[in-house]
Amino acid sequence: MTDVKLADVSGPYFGEYGGRYVPEALIAALDELETEFRKAADDPAFAAELQRLHREYTGRPSPLTEVPRFARHAGNARVFLKREDLNHTGSHKINNVLGQALLVKRMGKKRLIAETGAGQHGVATATAAALMDLECVIYMGEEDTRRQALNVARMRLLGAEVVPVKIGSRTLKDAINEALRDWVANVETTHYLLGTVTGPHPFPEMVRQFHRIIGEEAREQVLQRAGRLPDVVAACVGGGSNALGIFNAFLDDEDVELRGFEAGGEGIESGRHAARFSGGALGVLHGAKSYLLQDEDGQTLPSHSVSAGLDYPSVGPAHSWLHDLGRATYEPVTDAEAMDAFRLLCRTEGIIPAIESAHALAGALRVGQQAAADGRTGPDGEPLLLLVNLSGRGDKDVATAARWFGLLEEGAAAEELERQEGRG
Amino acid sequence: MTTAAETTAGTAALIERLRREENRPALVGYLPVGYPTVERSVEALKTLVDHGVDIIELGVPYTDPVLDGPVIQAAAQGALDAGARVPDVFRVVAELARYAPHVPVLVMTYWNPVLKYGPDAFARDLAAAGGAGLITPDLIPDEGADWLAASEAHGLDRVFLVAPSSTTERLRLTVGATRGFVYAASLMGVTGERNQVGSRAEQLVADTRAAGAENVCVGLGVSNGTQAAEVGRFADGVIVGSALVRPLLSDGPLTDEQWAARLTDLTEVTEDLAAGVRSARATAPAGATVVPEEVP
Numbered sequence: 001m002t003d004v005k006l007a008d009v010s011g012p013y014f015g016e017y018g019g020r021y022v023p024e025a026l027i028a029a030l031d032e033l034e035t036e037f038r039k040a041a042d043d044p045a046f047a048a049e050l051q052r053l054h055r056e057y058t059g060r061p062s063p064l065t066e067v068p069r070f071a072r073h074a075g076n077a078r079v080f081l082k083r084e085d086l087n088h089t090g091s092h093k094i095n096n097v098l099g100q101a102l103l104v105k106r107m108g109k110k111r112l113i114a115e116t117g118a119g120q121h122g123v124a125t126a127t128a129a130a131l132m133d134l135e136c137v138i139y140m141g142e143e144d145t146r147r148q149a150l151n152v153a154r155m156r157l158l159g160a161e162v163v164p165v166k167i168g169s170r171t172l173k174d175a176i177n178e179a180l181r182d183w184v185a186n187v188e189t190t191h192y193l194l195g196t197v198t199g200p201h202p203f204p205e206m207v208r209q210f211h212r213i214i215g216e217e218a219r220e221q222v223l224q225r226a227g228r229l230p231d232v233v234a235a236c237v238g239g240g241s242n243a244l245g246i247f248n249a250f251l252d253d254e255d256v257e258l259r260g261f262e263a264g265g266e267g268i269e270s271g272r273h274a275a276r277f278s279g280g281a282l283g284v285l286h287g288a289k290s291y292l293l294q295d296e297d298g299q300t301l302p303s304h305s306v307s308a309g310l311d312y313p314s315v316g317p318a319h320s321w322l323h324d325l326g327r328a329t330y331e332p333v334t335d336a337e338a339m340d341a342f343r344l345l346c347r348t349e350g351i352i353p354a355i356e357s358a359h360a361l362a363g364a365l366r367v368g369q370q371a372a373a374d375g376r377t378g379p380d381g382e383p384l385l386l387l388v389n390l391s392g393r394g395d396k397d398v399a400t401a402a403r404w405f406g407l408l409e410e411g412a413a414a415e416e417l418e419r420q421e422g423r424g
Numbered sequence: 425m426t427t428a429a430e431t432t433a434g435t436a437a438l439i440e441r442l443r444r445e446e447n448r449p450a451l452v453g454y455l456p457v458g459y460p461t462v463e464r465s466v467e468a469l470k471t472l473v474d475h476g477v478d479i480i481e482l483g484v485p486y487t488d489p490v491l492d493g494p495v496i497q498a499a500a501q502g503a504l505d506a507g508a509r510v511p512d513v514f515r516v517v518a519e520l521a522r523y524a525p526h527v528p529v530l531v532m533t534y535w536n537p538v539l540k541y542g543p544d545a546f547a548r549d550l551a552a553a554g555g556a557g558l559i560t561p562d563l564i565p566d567e568g569a570d571w572l573a574a575s576e577a578h579g580l581d582r583v584f585l586v587a588p589s590s591t592t593e594r595l596r597l598t599v600g601a602t603r604g605f606v607y608a609a610s611l612m613g614v615t616g617e618r619n620q621v622g623s624r625a626e627q628l629v630a631d632t633r634a635a636g637a638e639n640v641c642v643g644l645g646v647s648n649g650t651q652a653a654e655v656g657r658f659a660d661g662v663i664v665g666s667a668l669v670r671p672l673l674s675d676g677p678l679t680d681e682q683w684a685a686r687l688t689d690l691t692e693v694t695e696d697l698a699a700g701v702r703s704a705r706a707t708a709p710a711g712a713t714v715v716p717e718e719v720p
Contacts, residue, residue, distance in 0.1 A: 019567050020564065020566065020567060021535055021562050021563065021564075021567055022490075022562055022564070023490070023491045023561055023562055023585065023587070023609075024564055024584070024585045024586055024587050024589075024590055024594070024598065024609075025585075025587035025588075025589055025590075025609060025612055026589075027564060027589070027590070027594060028589040028590065028591060028594075029589070167494075167497060167501070168487065168488070168501070173488065174488075177488050177489075177490050180490040181490060181491075181493070181614045184490075184491065184612060184613055184614060185612055185613035185614065186612075187589065187612060188589070188612070282539075283536050283539060283540065284535050284536045284539055284562075285488060285536065286488070286490075287562075289539075292536075294536065294540060296540070297509055297510045297537055297540065297541075298486075298510070298536040298537035298538070298539060298540030298541065299486065299487045299504065299537070300487040300488055300536075
């Protein structure tokens with residue numbers, strides 16, 4: 001791969017990671033999907049239609065916002081946020097969903113299924129299904145339907161069927177299991193619109209492709225605004241789609257440091273986290289070989305995070321590859337650190353981030369403060385330039401934050417909150 | 425008396441002997457290790473052997489069984505909750521090999537437990553325990569280089585799956601990588617009992633044979649003796665899982681008496697299936713009771 005840029009490496013393998021560890025019954029559909037994906041990639045009409053949707057429906061390009069009041073807490077750094085939170089449906093997820101939904105139309109399938117953790121991908125999928133007149137079923141762990149009750153209602157408003165998954169750990173991992181079972185049974189009529197850069201080939205490569213626009217826009221915007229490339233790019237990493245989307249444009253810029261922040265939950269030592277690169281090892285889950293939280297028998301360990309979207313025991317194979325190459329580094333951010341950064345952005349900039357994205361913000365604070373302590377700056381003594389992917393907005397997280405910070409009076413409001421959440 | 429040759433020849437020799445000497449398909453019966461406990465799972469497995477199952481498919485409980493329906497999911501989760509571990513698999517295989525050396529034991533496992541254990545170490549320990557090989561529902565031959573090498577080194581069967589969606593090219597690839605028999609999924613879906621066995625099963629068996637397979641067994645959805653007879657008409661073996669697991673399912677611990685009653689239920693289901701495979705190609709009307717041959 002001497003001539004291939006890191007940004008263009010294609011599946012099925014990223015280094016030793018990736019592959020297709022799925023039942024034979026799905027292989028024909030994966031082959032069909034890959035063929036359609038490659039045909040579309042060469043078809044200007046496909047690119048034009050996707051661009052039109054990005055512009056007229058999603059509202060791309062998403063802005064780049066400098067956040068100086070927030071940056072005061074990050075050493076002497078300048079901090080820019082890539083505002084994927086301002087996309088239609090409130091997160092970066094729509095980029096991938098629209099791309100895959102257009103492929104589904106080309107393949108002539110009529111039914112979409114998807115998993116969701118925080119609900120962002122489910123909402124985006126339900127949205128695309130409504131837009132393109134497709135039947136839509138969303139699998140969501142019962143635990144997550146409770147944590148993200150508002151997004152359940154949102155998906156149902158959009159006409160999707162939401163199926164609470166009541167087996168296993170009742171979170172994202174089990175939602176994916178159920179979606180895979182549905183897909184095996186209905187693969188001839190149904191597309192599994194996988195929401196992140198995990199899963200069997202071609203999903204990791206295809207989903208990266210649909211999100212690379214994040215980094216491509218951000219790179220151009222930073223160059224225009226700051227006159228140079230960022231020193232550090234920070235993103236949260238659950239499955240890893242927003243991170244890969246923004247990293248990808250900088251993979252071949254050796255001087256740009258790429259930092260991924262995983263859910264440290266209650267701390268690595270507590271065992272309650274989703275930090276695959278701190279506590280995981282090579283394994284297979286949901287069709288891909290990657291870093292995985294597992295016990296000594298190869299059983300998947302339950303992950304934990306205050307943010308449903310990062311609460312996943314494995315990670316996209318391209319991240320495992322970048323980790324091993326040393327091209328990107330990955331470290332945990334605890335629930336408490338993420339929630340502090342969440343509140344800080346609210347109060348300094350008037351932006352309520354998704355709790356997932358707050359992990360990237362906490363990481364940026366850490367990077368900036370460490371740089372200040374080390375006397376590290378940008379070139380020629382300029383302030384360090386941090387680019388953070390603000391992958392989603394926090395409307396869905398208001399209930400969690402209210403409880404975390406004790407924002408509601410005892411009594412009516414709190415009870416109403418409990419009641420709504422309990423309904424799932 | 426069982427000869428040494430039979431204990432080491434794997435599943436193909438048994439299937440071929442049944443075809444030649446009894447003109448019937450093999451009955452392949454699935455149960456997971458460790459449900460409801462390791463000891464009781466051994467009793468249940470012995471019940472299968474005693475009442476007409478020809479080949480044991482021993483499941484390794486796994487947290488994320490994406491090709492299994494609710495019944496087997498529940499049993500796998502129950503086994504894990506009760507503390508079942510991967511080394512229990514080898515212990516149970518060895519016990520079955522002592523109890524019924526004429527009955528090959530295939531281990532059915534998702535890939536990650538094997539990957540974690542080390543494919544070669546897994547193959548070595550399985551062979552040492554007297555196991556016949558592996559059935560790998562989420563490992564396609566394309567990803568199976570480690571397993572092909574390990575199974576070759578330790579003389580184990582490799583049972584890969586084919587599905588109604590498999591192309592001719594993939595059937596050839598899978599048949600070429602298989603040793604023992606090819607597992608043909610009767611329908612597109614997960615394990616579980618169905619009112620009807622998939623109508624595409626017969627065509628898939630024919631296509632798999634055309635791709636070069638000598639032995640093709642059919643699984644997914646076979647629930648009773650009538651269906652076993654129907655499938656056994658064209659398949660070399662009939663694979664049954666959920667219908668055997670269901671009688672054992674319970675929400676809480678069972679007393680010895682309750683457990684004995686479950687084993688009685690399991691015996692009935694097993695005998696019905698055993699009669700089914702024994703009437704599949706007989707001239708006697710389907711459903712006629714045939715007493716399983718006594719085990720030696």
